[in-house]
Amino acid sequence: MPPAAEGTSDPTVRHNALVLGGGGARAAYQAGVLQYVGEAFPDAPMSILTGVSAGSINAAHLADDPVSWNDATRRLAACWTDLCTQRVVEPRSLWTLGTQLLRGAARPKQSLLDTRPLRVFLRSRLQTGAHERLTGVRENLNAGRLRALALSTSNYATMQTVTWTEGCAIENWARPNRIGRQAELTLDHVMASAALPLLFPAVQLDDAWHGDGGVRLLDPLAPAIHLGADRLFVISTRYERSRSEADTPSSSAYPSPLQIAGMLVNVLMLDLVEHDAAVLRRINRLVRRLRPEERGRLRPIDLLIIRPSVDLGALAQDYTLELGRTLGTVLNVLRDRQQGTPDWLSMLLFEPGYIERLLEIGYADARRQHERIGAFFARTPAAMPSLHTPVPGSPSAQSSDSS
Numbered sequence: 001m002p003p004a005a006e007g008t009s010d011p012t013v014r015h016n017a018l019v020l021g022g023g024g025a026r027a028a029y030q031a032g033v034l035q036y037v038g039e040a041f042p043d044a045p046m047s048i049l050t051g052v053s054a055g056s057i058n059a060a061h062l063a064d065d066p067v068s069w070n071d072a073t074r075r076l077a078a079c080w081t082d083l084c085t086q087r088v089v090e091p092r093s094l095w096t097l098g099t100q101l102l103r104g105a106a107r108p109k110q111s112l113l114d115t116r117p118l119r120v121f122l123r124s125r126l127q128t129g130a131h132e133r134l135t136g137v138r139e140n141l142n143a144g145r146l147r148a149l150a151l152s153t154s155n156y157a158t159m160q161t162v163t164w165t166e167g168c169a170i171e172n173w174a175r176p177n178r179i180g181r182q183a184e185l186t187l188d189h190v191m192a193s194a195a196l197p198l199l200f201p202a203v204q205l206d207d208a209w210h211g212d213g214g215v216r217l218l219d220p221l222a223p224a225i226h227l228g229a230d231r232l233f234v235i236s237t238r239y240e241r242s243r244s245e246a247d248t249p250s251s252s253a254y255p256s257p258l259q260i261a262g263m264l265v266n267v268l269m270l271d272l273v274e275h276d277a278a279v280l281r282r283i284n285r286l287v288r289r290l291r292p293e294e295r296g297r298l299r300p301i302d303l304l305i306i307r308p309s310v311d312l313g314a315l316a317q318d319y320t321l322e323l324g325r326t327l328g329t330v331l332n333v334l335r336d337r338q339q340g341t342p343d344w345l346s347m348l349l350f351e352p353g354y355i356e357r358l359l360e361i362g363y364a365d366a367r368r369q370h371e372r373i374g375a376f377f378a379r380t381p382a383a384m385p386s387l388h389t390p391v392p393g394s395p396s397a398q399s400s401d402s403s
Contacts, residue, residue, distance in 0.1 A: 016047055016229070017049070017224035017233065018062070019055075019220065019233065020050065020056070021214065021234075021235075022214040024196065025355065026237035026358065027053075028355045029237050029362040030237065032358060032366070033362040033365060035362070038071075040366075040367075040374075042068065044069075044377040045145070046062075047146060047148075048168070048227050049063045049150070050223045050224045050227070051150070051151050051152070052151070052152040052217055056190050056193035057122065063149040065136060066136050081355065085350045086117060087120075089113040089350075091112070111201040111202075115191065115201060126190075128187055137166055141167045148167035149165070150166075153189065153203075154211050154212060154213055155210055156202060158208070161213060163179070163226075164182075164183045164185060164189050165180055165227065166183060168228065173226055180223065188205060195211040197211055197212055199348070221303075230301060230302060231302040231303075232303045232304070233304055234273060234303065235305075236273050237308060237312055239307065239308050239309075239311040284300045287299065287300050306373075308362070315346070315357065316354065
């Protein structure tokens with residue numbers, strides 16, 4: 001856990017951060033959660049927004065919308081209801097794919113899917129100015145509605161995670177595998193962060209090609225903490241299985257490539273948040289055991305994670321991927337033959353029925369956790385657990401998500 005950010009000047013001011021991870025089409029679940037949060041807690045907006053992969057689309061949409069928190073979350077959910085596969089991707093023909101492979105470096109944008117439809121859709125929903133800059137972000141920063149927006153990408157040349165930040169006057173940070181850079185954020189940053197490896201084309205930022213920010217972001221909570229967040233509101237798209245569910249094999253057959261791909265999707269896109277949260281909880285417990293004069297610049301960070309109550313990957317089995325062309329047919333045939341949960345399919349399932357279901361589940365999950373969310377926003381430094389109080393998130397506490 002990094003120390004207090006350079007931009008944190010007033011220790012009495014609390015900064016809420018919204019942390020949105022990846023998941024492709026599953027990010028519609030995040031919009032459902034946020035719609036309820038906006039309605040139920042209109043006076044508890046998030047001043048720091050961080051996004052990675054598909055979560056960058058949601059974070060950018062909220063940061064770029066110069067309206068109230070309630071209206072911004074409602075409009076985000078409405079944006080998802082207008083989505084369909086044809087507005088996100090267009091499959092490339094087998095002839096195009098073969099030509100790209102043969103030409104190699106002469107045709108750098110080698111990917112299975114063309115994301116120009118998504119760019120057109122986002123351009124119509126975001127406030128973009130010259131060079132497709134997100135002009136609404138600067139408007140919200142100047143109005144004090146926003147402290148910072150941070151979007152993470154992966155630099156394919158250096159294998160580093162780059163977090164691009166606008167707002168919050170802090171110095172760029174540097175670690176061996178992740179760096180922070182201040183920038184005027186554009187639609188290119190959003191498209192790069194959401195560029196699923198191999199499936200979506202990489203995007204050029206400055207002098208390098210960038211793709212999905214979740215590929216090797218081992219510390220997905222770190223950007224928000226660097227930006228001075230005291231409370232992290234995290235919306236995961238990963239279903240937390242019970243012990244009995246985890247011990248039950250989905251198939252006894254030899255693992256297929258798609259089954260392995262689904263496991264990799266979970267590892268790269270979804271599991272890292274859980275690992276980072278566990279590390280943060282342990283550090284919080286250690287920091288709280290120190291006397292104030294011994295803490296230096298370390299500080300405890302509140303954490304709340306909202307997870308789906310159902311397996312969003314398994315839910316994808318009830319829907320058909322409407323990609324069209326030969327590629328779409330092949331993927332659906334492979335899906336039908338696969339045993340087990342088609343996690344990889346849920347990433348691409350931008351179908352209205354599936355998206356509507358995710359929005360409903362997210363909204364209902366947040367409503368069921370109304371009291372926990374309210375308690376999270378109401379917490380003050382004085383109300384933090386003492387040395388002798390069980391820290392939420394520890395084995396002796398009821399909740400495993402707050403700390």
